[in-house]
Amino acid sequence: MKMGKLQQKPFSAALILATLWTGMASAETPAPADLAQEETFLDVLPKIDVPDDVQPIPGAVNEEFRNCEAQWPPQYREAQSGAEARALRDIYSFVRARNVIATADCGCAGKVANWDDVEAVAAALRESQKVERLSWQHTAAISTEARKLIAVAETMCGGSF
Structure with a gap:
């Protein structure tokens, strides 16, 4: 053998x-000590209605976010590195996807969202988590929610986010 x-x-x-x-x-x-803290970001931005049966937007012209670089907010460019880079990008992914769904705009105007919303969410998380700098652990729930919203936006827009 x-x-x-x-x-x-x-x-x-x-x-x-x-x-x-x-x-x-x-x-x-x-695990987070308080699940309410984990979802603080949901209370910062206005709620959006995500349809149960997501359908493509008739006549939608999808533009991938990477093709909209000329319109990116300067703060997003700065968030490519640094102590909070990953956390801020997680938040921006959520804000961008939310914006596309709320406006039903699959072009650059829909996918390039206002950075002020990112700052509002980041400030609320810093306060609720009692930290000066956010890490990816602080935005894990936001990243998960962003992925769900991106899937909805991709269905609505008929292409890659």
Whole structure:
């Protein structure tokens, strides 16, 4: 009977499994202490109605956000690096998707949203989380919500966000 390499060296197999286990455990983030704080961003911006049965907008001309670079807010360009870069981009993704759904505009005017909304959400999160700088952990729920809204916007616009 032939044994596999890891079966021949049980210590090596245990070491590999321990390394993998440690890596998985450190990748987890603690659950938020207060779920209400986690969803503070939802109360900052006006609510939008997302239809249960999302349909493409008749005659919509979809423009991908990357093609609208000339219209990007300067603050978005600045948010490509820095301590809060990821968090601010998460918030902006949410704001942009929300804007497309609310305005039913699939062009650059719909996809390039007002940066003031990002600042309002960021300020509310900093206050509720009692931090000076936001990290991706603070905006994880926003990122998840943004992905849901982007899927709606892509369906409405008939193409990539």
